[in-house]
Amino acid sequence: MLTALVTGSSRGLGLEFVKQYAADGWSVIATCRDPAKSPLLERVAAGATGRVAVEAMDVTDFGQVDRLAAKLKGTAIDVLVNNAGIARDDVERQRMGAMDYDGWLALLKTNTLAPIKVAEALMGNVAASGKKTIAAISSTVGSLVEMDYPVYPYATSKAALNKALRLMAAQFRDRGVIVLALCPGHAKTDMGNMAPGASVEVDASIAGMRKIIAGATMATSGSFTRWNGEKISW
Numbered sequence: 693m694l695t696a697l698v699t700g701s702s703r704g705l706g707l708e709f710v711k712q713y714a715a716d717g718w719s720v721i722a723t724c725r726d727p728a729k730s731p732l733l734e735r736v737a738a739g740a741t742g743r744v745a746v747e748a749m750d751v752t753d754f755g756q757v758d759r760l761a762a763k764l765k766g767t768a769i770d771v772l773v774n775n776a777g778i779a780r781d782d783v784e785r786q787r788m789g790a791m792d793y794d795g796w797l798a799l800l801k802t803n804t805l806a807p808i809k810v811a812e813a814l815m816g817n818v819a820a821s822g823k824k825t826i827a828a829i830s831s832t833v834g835s836l837v838e839m840d841y842p843v844y845p846y847a848t849s850k851a852a853l854n855k856a857l858r859l860m861a862a863q864f865r866d867r868g869v870i871v872l873a874l875c876p877g878h879a880k881t882d883m884g885n886m887a888p889g890a891s892v893e894v895d896a897s898i899a900g901m902r903k904i905i906a907g908a909t910m911a912t913s914g915s916f917t918r919w920n921g922e923k924i925s926w
């Protein structure tokens with residue numbers, strides 16, 4: 693049986709990754725900050741006849757990341773989905789003039805450092821699997837050329853993530869590990885709805901990204917792709 697591990701699976705895109713992989717017969721390790729406060733995930737797990745194991749993992753608590761990795765020692769993870777992320781709707785505090793630097797650091801920790809830490813902690817599990825794939829949910833907002841959405845913290849957190857993913861793809865190529873940066877589109881989640889105009893249905897976004905993950909090869913490792921298959925300029 694194939695296994696996926698998804699971070700930030702209490703709601704939004706992460707929850708839909710869990711739903712779709714479980715419906716496809718995969719074994720899913722669904723991680724979230726607080727299982728006791730994740731009723732949507734609890735319901736999905738209850739309906740998945742044992743295929744969804746819920747584990748607590750705040751991705752910014754690196755000790756907790758290491759403890760889960762120790763618990764999962766020897767478990768092959770075919771697809772690691774680094775999905776957990778944060779954004780803020782106080783746009784004026786994310787621009788020069790009234791910048792919230794502590795908020796910026798928090799965004800960098802969650803959106804940039806944490807996915808790298810999770811991948812580092814679980815690299816052995818991924819490398820020991822059949823599919824050996826790490827997918828990170830980035831954003832076109834992090835592209836240096838395609839979009840100038842004027843929020844420094846979120847945009848730089850995803851731009852820096854992208855660069856780290858390129859380095860990771862190169863570093864682990866000889867172990868056969870595929871690394872993908874994906875953009876879900878402007879999807880109708882709590883985060884997506886912070887900005888007007890969310891137009892992409894969550895199920896379609898996840899189906900699209902799962903298709904990209906399923907078709908990934910070493911030739912596409914290190915690429916940046918939108919949910920609908922469009923290549924994104926770095």
Ligand SMILES: NC(=O)c1ccc[n+]([C@@H]2O[C@H](COP(=O)([O-])OP(=O)(O)OC[C@H]3O[C@@H](n4cnc5c(N)ncnc54)[C@H](OP(=O)(O)O)[C@@H]3O)[C@@H](O)[C@H]2O)c1
Binds near residue numbers: 703775877
């Ligand atoms: N929606 C969009 O339009 C869009 C566009 C581009 C990229 N993205 C990216 O897609 C990913 C998922 O976003 P979404 O739209 O599903 O957002 P969302 O609806 O706000 O959900 C975010 C998820 O991340 C979890 N999370 C946040 N901080 C965490 C932490 N420290 N540890 C563990 N889990 C944490 C949240 O858990 P709690 O329930 O505990 O808060 C929640 O499950 C993010 O990386 C986001 O940047 C989204």
